[in-house]
Amino acid sequence: MKKMMSCLFLAPLALFMLSHCGSSDGGDATPENQSPTVSNIYPSSETLIKGVKGTAITLSADASDSDGNITRVEFMIDGKVVGQAVAAPYKFDWKPTQSGHYTFSVMAYDDKGATNLRPTSIFTAVGFSCDDSNEVCVKNPKSFDNVVMAFFPYWKTTELSIASIPWDKLTHINYSFAIPEADGNINITDVQGNISTLVNAAHAKGVKVYLSIGGAGGSEGFITLSKNERTRALFVDRVKCYVQANCLDGIDIDWEHWTGGAAIIPAESNGLVALLKDLRAGLDANIEISTDVFASNWFGKHYADAIVNEVTYINTMLYDLRGSWSEEGPHSAYDEVISNGTTNYTIESWGLAYWTGYRQWPAAKTIVGMPFYGRDFNASGGSVDYKSIVTMVKNAGGDINGDKFNKIYYDGPATAAKKAAYARDHHYAGVMFWELAGDTQDEYSLLKAIDDELMD
Numbered sequence: 001m002k003k004m005m006s007c008l009f010l011a012p013l014a015l016f017m018l019s020h021c022g023s024s025d026g027g028d029a030t031p032e033n034q035s036p037t038v039s040n041i042y043p044s045s046e047t048l049i050k051g052v053k054g055t056a057i058t059l060s061a062d063a064s065d066s067d068g069n070i071t072r073v074e075f076m077i078d079g080k081v082v083g084q085a086v087a088a089p090y091k092f093d094w095k096p097t098q099s100g101h102y103t104f105s106v107m108a109y110d111d112k113g114a115t116n117l118r119p120t121s122i123f124t125a126v127g128f129s130c131d132d133s134n135e136v137c138v139k140n141p142k143s144f145d146n147v148v149m150a151f152f153p154y155w156k157t158t159e160l161s162i163a164s165i166p167w168d169k170l171t172h173i174n175y176s177f178a179i180p181e182a183d184g185n186i187n188i189t190d191v192q193g194n195i196s197t198l199v200n201a202a203h204a205k206g207v208k209v210y211l212s213i214g215g216a217g218g219s220e221g222f223i224t225l226s227k228n229e230r231t232r233a234l235f236v237d238r239v240k241c242y243v244q245a246n247c248l249d250g251i252d253i254d255w256e257h258w259t260g261g262a263a264i265i266p267a268e269s270n271g272l273v274a275l276l277k278d279l280r281a282g283l284d285a286n287i288e289i290s291t292d293v294f295a296s297n298w299f300g301k302h303y304a305d306a307i308v309n310e311v312t313y314i315n316t317m318l319y320d321l322r323g324s325w326s327e328e329g330p331h332s333a334y335d336e337v338i339s340n341g342t343t344n345y346t347i348e349s350w351g352l353a354y355w356t357g358y359r360q361w362p363a364a365k366t367i368v369g370m371p372f373y374g375r376d377f378n379a380s381g382g383s384v385d386y387k388s389i390v391t392m393v394k395n396a397g398g399d400i401n402g403d404k405f406n407k408i409y410y411d412g413p414a415t416a417a418k419k420a421a422y423a424r425d426h427h428y429a430g431v432m433f434w435e436l437a438g439d440t441q442d443e444y445s446l447l448k449a450i451d452d453e454l455m456d
Helices: 002-019 189-204 221-225 229-246 266-282 305-310 351-358 386-395 413-425 446-454
Strands: 037-042 048-050 057-064 070-077 080-085 090-094 100-110 115-126 147-153 172-180 208-215 250-255 288-293 313-316 366-371 373-376 382-385 430-434
Touching (some): 037 115, 048 229, 057 070, 057 115, 070 090, 080 090, 172 250, 189 229, 208 229, 221 266, 229 266, 250 266, 266 288, 266 305, 313 351, 366 413, 373 386, 382 386, 413 430, 430 446
Parallel strands (some): 048 115, 147 172, 172 208, 366 430
Antiparallel strands (some): 057 090, 070 080, 070 100, 100 115
């Protein structure tokens, strides 16, 4: 009986306790605080912003909180908080100190401590590194009817000092090479050390200075950067600022690397056109632009006719027709790259017959390229500079004007003069050569032979 009474007493108590015990997800439980939401951030990914140095970009975002209030919105550039807003509309004016690609994030906070980090966007801002300028760098440029443009690679300054350059025989010097990078930046490390000395020396003699970007071993970055408007815009911005900072007179785009080799890839050819268009539009009108093209259709097909309208000069590289990849023979013979008397121009033509004959590019913009080196078929067609050839020929008692010595093929002074005379008489823009330090400084000088024809 006592046992039954105990059970009757405990039953109501158990019911009472059950009726007053809440579960974790019902009844009087406190709702979990919801994170705020962030949307419509600006700049969004792949945005290109064209601004002016010293001005601001307005960073903005929408933020809301379903169960509370937004207390602040932080704006982050490259992971660092640059500003905040505590009330809608959530905006902040940020002044970039230079152009570039930036990562942008937004963090929203609510009144209960919850946060929400909006995934980053990547945008590009250009125009913020340097002012617009119309300064003419050469105050008294030489008066000339024919361009004489020397390529001068940075690694040859130890062979030919800037003070020893024969400035009186040049109108332009093309200092090479800066390297284009896939993201639109430019690597200037190699050229920076001597650029100021070179520019000052050249301008004192009325000679214009270009910076050449790319080259046979350094132009691969053009392929990627040229395909995207944002990377092209950053490249143009970097070029513009470097030109201004160093008082350069021109830029040379030496795009020689093509992914498909001899097989044309339209996106790459179109990329060069787009890049040159953007450069011409983005640089001051007084800044000259040149580009370099190969001697035949094998690689010449990559250079679309549309580039002609965007450049001041076209440097035709009328050399390397033969080398380690071919049978023995001259690599820049006059009758192969300049003229053999025929006017039957075809896609198989070489040199000027291809460019101004078959392709009909204007001679007035076309510069005749010459080699200041030979191809040595004792060494499988490798290159040897002209001054070394002169030494060998003189020591052997040979004729430097023979254009061939012991299986080495080159241009002697007579051939260089003949090519220069052709350029003058047929109203080409002038001549250029690779490269200045390969020449001699005596009576056998190729530059002297050119000068005797063009600059008397």
